[in-house]
Amino acid sequence: MISGAEIVIRCLQEEKVDCVFGYPGGSVLHIYDALFKQDQVKHILVRHEQAAVHAADAYSRSSQRVGVALVTSGPGVTNTVTGIATAYMDSIPMVVLTGQVPSFYIGQDAFQECDTVGITRPCVKHNFLVKDVKDLAITIKKAFHIASTGRPGPVVVDIPKDITAQMCEFDYPKTIQMRSYNPVVKGHLGQIKKAVQILQEAKRPIIYTGGGVILSDAAEQLTKLAHKLNFPVTNTLMGLGGYPATDKQFVGMLGMHGTFEANNAMHYADVILAIGARFDDRVIGNPEHFSEEKRRVIHIDIDPSSISKRVKVDVPIVGNVPDVLEEIMKLMDGGFKTDPDVANWWKQIDAWRGRDSLRYKQSEHIMPQYVMEKLYEVTGGNAFVTSDVGQHQMFAAQYYKFDKPRRWINSGGLGTMGVGLPYGMGVLMANPDAQVACVTGEGSIQMCIQELSTCKQYGFPIKIINLNNGMLGMVRQWQEMFYSKRYSQSYVTSLPDFVKLAEAYGHVGMKIEKPEDVEPALRKAFTEHKNDLVFMDFIIDPVANVFPMVAAGKGLTEMILAEDL
Amino acid sequence: MQRHIISILIENESGALSRVAGLFSARGYNIESLTVAPTEDPSLSRMTILTSGSDEVLEQITKQLNKLVDVVKVVDLSEAAHVERELMLIKVRATGKDREEMKRMADIFRGRIIDVTESTFVIELTGASAKLDSFISALDAGLILETVRTGVCGIGRGDRILKV
Numbered sequence: 001m002i003s004g005a006e007i008v009i010r011c012l013q014e015e016k017v018d019c020v021f022g023y024p025g026g027s028v029l030h031i032y033d034a035l036f037k038q039d040q041v042k043h044i045l046v047r048h049e050q051a052a053v054h055a056a057d058a059y060s061r062s063s064q065r066v067g068v069a070l071v072t073s074g075p076g077v078t079n080t081v082t083g084i085a086t087a088y089m090d091s092i093p094m095v096v097l098t099g100q101v102p103s104f105y106i107g108q109d110a111f112q113e114c115d116t117v118g119i120t121r122p123c124v125k126h127n128f129l130v131k132d133v134k135d136l137a138i139t140i141k142k143a144f145h146i147a148s149t150g151r152p153g154p155v156v157v158d159i160p161k162d163i164t165a166q167m168c169e170f171d172y173p174k175t176i177q178m179r180s181y182n183p184v185v186k187g188h189l190g191q192i193k194k195a196v197q198i199l200q201e202a203k204r205p206i207i208y209t210g211g212g213v214i215l216s217d218a219a220e221q222l223t224k225l226a227h228k229l230n231f232p233v234t235n236t237l238m239g240l241g242g243y244p245a246t247d248k249q250f251v252g253m254l255g256m257h258g259t260f261e262a263n264n265a266m267h268y269a270d271v272i273l274a275i276g277a278r279f280d281d282r283v284i285g286n287p288e289h290f291s292e293e294k295r296r297v298i299h300i301d302i303d304p305s306s307i308s309k310r311v312k313v314d315v316p317i318v319g320n321v322p323d324v325l326e327e328i329m330k331l332m333d334g335g336f337k338t339d340p341d342v343a344n345w346w347k348q349i350d351a352w353r354g355r356d357s358l359r360y361k362q363s364e365h366i367m368p369q370y371v372m373e374k375l376y377e378v379t380g381g382n383a384f385v386t387s388d389v390g391q392h393q394m395f396a397a398q399y400y401k402f403d404k405p406r407r408w409i410n411s412g413g414l415g416t417m418g419v420g421l422p423y424g425m426g427v428l429m430a431n432p433d434a435q436v437a438c439v440t441g442e443g444s445i446q447m448c449i450q451e452l453s454t455c456k457q458y459g460f461p462i463k464i465i466n467l468n469n470g471m472l473g474m475v476r477q478w479q480e481m482f483y484s485k486r487y488s489q490s491y492v493t494s495l496p497d498f499v500k501l502a503e504a505y506g507h508v509g510m511k512i513e514k515p516e517d518v519e520p521a522l523r524k525a526f527t528e529h530k531n532d533l534v535f536m537d538f539i540i541d542p543v544a545n546v547f548p549m550v551a552a553g554k555g556l557t558e559m560i561l562a563e564d565l
Numbered sequence: 566m567q568r569h570i571i572s573i574l575i576e577n578e579s580g581a582l583s584r585v586a587g588l589f590s591a592r593g594y595n596i597e598s599l600t601v602a603p604t605e606d607p608s609l610s611r612m613t614i615l616t617s618g619s620d621e622v623l624e625q626i627t628k629q630l631n632k633l634v635d636v637v638k639v640v641d642l643s644e645a646a647h648v649e650r651e652l653m654l655i656k657v658r659a660t661g662k663d664r665e666e667m668k669r670m671a672d673i674f675r676g677r678i679i680d681v682t683e684s685t686f687v688i689e690l691t692g693a694s695a696k697l698d699s700f701i702s703a704l705d706a707g708l709i710l711e712t713v714r715t716g717v718c719g720i721g722r723g724d725r726i727l728k729v
Contacts, residue, residue, distance in 0.1 A: 117580055122591050126634040129580075146634055179729060180576055180637040305628035308621070 004133045004164040005030035008097065011140040012041050014172045017068050019044055019059070019429050020097075021052035025072025026112060027099025030164040044429065044458060047450040049076050051422035053083025053096060054448070057154075058419075058426025060092050061409050062384055062434075064217060066148050067092075067426060072099040073161075074112030078119065082416055084154050085123035089413025090238060091215060093152035095143045096120075102162040103131060116158040125153025133166040138173055145176050150183025151303040152215055183302065187319030187327060195273070195298045195315045196331045202271035203341035204348075205231040208254070211238030211412065212276015212301060212321055219243065219405040221325035222275065228329065230338055232349055234262040236277050238412040241402035246381075251349060252358075255283040256550045257394045260357035260559060263548070265349055267293060267556045274299040276321050279311040280413075281552075287311065289555030300324045357548045357561055358398055365541035366515050368392060368467045372399035375437055375465060378522040383407070383435040386423035388444030389415045391473035392465075394546040396439040418447025424462035425454060435526065436461070442468040442495055442537075452505040455533050463525050464535045466498060469542045477545045481560075502535035513539045566617050568597075570642040570649060570719045571626065572727055573612040576635040577603050584633050585612060594618065594626055598651075598716030609637065609729065613718045615694075640727050642719045649719035652689070653697045654679075655704075656711040659686040663708055674700045685710060 002010070008031050012020065019042040024032045035043055046052040049071045056067030071080055077098050087094045101110040117129045126146050128139045136159070143155040199205065207229070213222050219242050226233050226249055233243045234254040243250055252259030254266050266272070266284070272295060277283070284290040287310055298315040299307045307316040317324055360369045372395050375383070385400055387393045387410040402408045409427060411419045420438040427436050438445075445466055455462060467473075475490040499509030508529050512521045518538070525534040547562040575581045582601055589596050594616060601612040616626065623641065630639045642649070659667045660683075671678055671688045674696065680687035690700055694717055701712065721727065 118583070121580075121584065121587055151632075178634075181634050303632065305625060305632055309625060 001167040002170050003030065003034065004136055004159070004166050004168065005034040007133070007136050007168060007170050008140065008159065008164065009034045009038060009041060010170050011137055011172060012068065013038075015066070015144050017041055017066075020068040020070045021046055021055040021059075021426070022070030023049050023052055023072065023076060025076050025099065027073035027101060027161045028070060028164075030161065031070065031097070031099065031159075043070075044425065045454065046422070047453050048448065049079035050083050050418070051425070051448050051451045051454065053080045053094070054086065054419045054422035055426035055429070056094050056096070057083060057087040057092050058386065058409050058423035059430045060087075060094055061423075062406050062427040063430035065430065066144055067094045068097065069094070070097045072112065073101055073116070074114045076112075077114055077116045081119060081123065084120055084156065086411045086414045086416040086419060087154040088123045088125065090211060090411065091152050092154065093147040094154040095140075095147050096154060096156045098156060098158045100129070100158045100160040103160040104162065106160065116156065120156045123154075124156050127156035127158065129158045130160070130163055133163050133168040136163060136168070137170060138176070141173050141176050142178065146181060150181075184318050185320045185323060187300065187317040187324035189327070191315055191317045192324065192327045193331060195317060196328055196336065198271055198296055198298060198315060199229065199273065200336060201339060202231070203339050204268060204270040204345045205229070205273065205342065206265050206269040206271075207231050207233045207273045207275065208236075208266060208277055209233065209239045209242050209275040210236040210277025213239055213242035214405045216276065216302070216321040217405070218276070218322040218325055221322045221329070223247070225325050225329055228332060228336075230342065231273070232265050232346070234258070234266060236283055236412070237397055237410070239277060240397060240408045241405040244403040245401035246403055251353070253397055254556075256285070257398065257546050257548065258550075260355045260548055260561065261349055261352035263550065263556045263559060264352050270295050272297045275325070276301055278306045278309065284311065285550045285554055285556040285558070289558070355561070357559075360544075360562060362515065363541050366512065366518055366538055368395045368469075368540045368544050369399050370515060371465065371467060371518055371538050371540070372396055372439070374519045374522055375439075376400045378519065378526055379435055379437065383437045384409060384427045384431065386410065386420045386427060386436065386438045388420035388440040388447075389417045390441050390444060391477065391544070391546050392439050392441045392444075392467040395467070417444040420444060421448050421451045421455070421462065421464070425451065425458070425460050428460045428462070435463075437463045437465055439465045439467070441473060442466060442470065442492060442498070443472045449501075452502065452507060452533070456506045459531070460533060461529075461531050462533050464533070466535065466537045467540050468495070468498070468537050469540050469544065470495065471542060473544075474546070480545070482551070498535055498537040502533070507533040507535055509535045509537070511537045511539065566619065567623075568615065568617050568643065569623055570647070570717060571614045571616060571630070572640045572642050572719065573614070573630060573636055574604070574638040574727060574729060575610050575612055576637065577608050577610040578635060581610060581635050582612070584635060585614070585630070588629055588633065589614075589616075592625070592629060594622065598714075600716040600718050606729070611727075613716070615717045637729055638727060640721070642721060645725060646722040647719050647725070648722060649693055649717050650691055651694050651697055651717050652691050652715040653700070654713050655688050655690065655701070655709065657686050657688065657704065658684060658708045658710055660684045663705075667708070670700070670703060674703075676700070
């Protein structure tokens with residue numbers, strides 16, 4: 001017989017969890033005591049529970065494993081909600097263990113009590129309240145199973161304190177069967193045959209892929225298939241790295257800040273092969289405008305509810321992406337011929353490419369695009385790039401060419417400012433030798449800045465690329481373009497001296513103000529300060545905007561290009 | 566906008582109802598009525614939801630319901646032959662000449678009087694929702710003291726069976 005708290009730790013060991021991100025408190029004291037008595041599961045003590053969940057989320061995003069966070073009841077839980085919702089919107093597998101007040105206090109407004117299951121319900125894939133110590137192990141097993149299978153997502157397990165003190169036999173099930181949860185894996189063969197037929201007839205095809213390719217580890221199959229087909233490929237923000245960005249068939253990211261060629265190719269395609277993507281509002285713009293063109297859509301996704309949600313789909317294929325892509329390639333081996341008209345389509349795409357829509361003008365100030373280009377060069381394209389949310393996120397997505405999956409770590413769906421720094425911590429726990437660049441802005445970085453302390457404690461050598469324009473850049477851009485330059489609350493006065501701030505936490509700080517200093521500073525940070533956290537405060541052009549841009553409610557081809565202004 | 570009756574088999578666990586109700590409110594779907602109770606297998610509950618929406622919305626409703634981890638099966642009963650019933654208890658003023666009139670109306674609608682006092686009747690009435698509606702409109706509104714309805718429950722005809 002062992003205690004509930006020991007059962008929790010044993011379960012984590014059985015799941016081969018090597019670290020958890022967390023913060024102790026009253027309701028989880030037994031669990032922390034059990035954690036203390038072993039060394040298989042490491043614990044990373046964050047400075048705010050939100051960061052624990054973001055770090056666990058990035059641990060998942062940057063590896064093929066499930067990230068785990070551990071927090072106490074009440075405020076511990078409410079602080080995690082942003083992180084859980086962030087992971088939920090991007091379908092990130094994660095298990096969040098939360099302490100709860102003793103079960104006999106539940107409902108009595110006890111100290112640090114909150115309705116964890118109720119508060120998190122709308123932003124989890126599933127959640128549990130453990131009511132009996134005998135159910136504890138199987139519940140944790142279920143949590144890992146549910147989080148990591150089907151369309152992945154965060155799962156919360158709420159554990160009352162008395163349960164963690166009770167004694168019970170430990171028996172961890174090897175496998176689990178749930179009559180109510182059996183996600184489909186194999187795609188329907190008839191549908192796959194139909195898809196292959198349509199691909200063969202396509203004259204203006206495009207392969208449009210999203211986060212599903214990354215999550216299902218299908219980058220290899222996708223690349224093989226795209227090469228076999230010789231079709232253009234575009235990625236969503238969440239799909240970057242699913243297809244090598246330096247490949248000649250890659251037309252760039254699409255959507256609100258997508259390239260001219262990607263958005264046009266998507267809009268005018270006669271066949272769209274959508275893979276693990278969901279046609280969201282930031283991708284296709286106005287759905288009525290998008291549906292003006294006649295086209296056939298093949299949609300592969302593990303989640304049936306993503307299919308025909310916003311765009312009518314002709315051939316739905318529900319299944320695990322790599323398995324379905326393998327099936328498609330198997331069928332293609334029986335004599336597949338690409339339509340000869342695809343050659344003309346490529347000519348058209350090359351003409352669109354000729355607009356060079358990511359071109360930007362250098363100025364006396366440091367241009368943010370330039371910093372991203374240099375970051376790419378200096379890191380050889382091999383860094384894990386975590387990002388916050390705003391203009392800098394778009395610049396990173398546009399100018400850092402991701403050739404490998406799981407290297408681009410950002411909050412795509414929820415758009416959570418403040419994730420970048422804790423994401424870097426999660427990446428480093430999953431990939432200890434990685435080069436990690438956190439691309440951020442002076443707005444976002446201050447939303448989880450306290451984690452500089454965690455980074456010091458555990459020696460996380462993150463390179464913070466702070467694109468500092470003294471403005472909440474994306475808000476300012478919209479106000480400039482759509483609110484007659486009324487910059488309501490989008491400028492930040494009394495910014496801290498970031499160099500001193502970094503130094504106060506025991507890190508290296510650099511302030512870079514001239515374009516010619518950008519590259520040397522980056523080189524210095526990534527070589528001389530390889531093992532240090534370096535806070536690089538780039539004072540950039542205060543009015544640089546992100547282009548191309550599809551304004552909200554506009555059609556995908558109604559782009560504003562930098563040259564138009 | 567069409568009327569649909571969705572039947573759900575769901576694990577009989579605490580919170581199951583709020584998962585379903587939360588899904589409907591979060592995604593802006595209608596619930597006109599909802600009934601739930603355990604089935605012959607006490608580990609399973611059966612829920613019946615009366616909703617309305619376009620075909621696209623209904624497709625999303627069934628897909629989203631199926632996505633809930635506790636949901637075992639979902640069927641749109643109104644897609645094929647089915648029977649549906651709703652139970653109503655209605656308390657009416659029954660004094661003087663109204664007493665006989667109420668008794669007569671209950672008989673016409675095949676209702677049963679299940680509680681009698683000097684001045685009131687409670688009438689139990691079962692049927693399709695439209696029948697309950699017409700009973701209410703057949704009564705003098707001033708005499709209705711209280712109504713309570715269970716919401717629709719339904720079952721497929723013949724071999725259409727919803728079971729694990």
